[in-house]
Amino acid sequence: MQWQDWVFSIGNWIFIFALIPRIRRKDKPQLSTSVITGTVLAVFAVTFLTLELWISTFSTVLASGCWFILAYQKYRQNKK
Numbered sequence: 802m803q804w805q806d807w808v809f810s811i812g813n814w815i816f817i818f819a820l821i822p823r824i825r826r827k828d829k830p831q832l833s834t835s836v837i838t839g840t841v842l843a844v845f846a847v848t849f850l851t852l853e854l855w856i857s858t859f860s861t862v863l864a865s866g867c868w869f870i871l872a873y874q875k876y877r878q879n880k881k
Contacts, residue, residue, distance in 0.1 A: 806854040813860035820867040829875040839868030 823829070842865035849857040 803854065806849075806856050809849065809854065809857035810860045813857065813864045816864050817860070817867055820864070820871070824867060824870055824874070829871055829878060832872055832875045832879065835868050835872035835875060839865045839872060842868060 829835070842861055846858050846861040846865060849861055
C-alpha cells in the first residue's frame, strides 16, 4: 500500500463530507461548475485506477458522484 493512496483518499473523504450539506441544501452551485468538477474527478479516478491506487480510486469515484448529483439537482432546479 502506497502512502500517496492514503493521502489522496483522506483528501477526497474530506471533500465528500464537505459536499453532503450542499447536496441537502436548496441552493446549488452552477451547473457548469458541477459538471466540470465531476468530470475532472472522474478522469482522476481513472488515472488512480491505472496506478493501482485502489482506495483513491474508490473515494474519487464517490467525490465525482457527489458533484454529478449536484449537477443533476441544479439541472432539475433550472427546469422548474
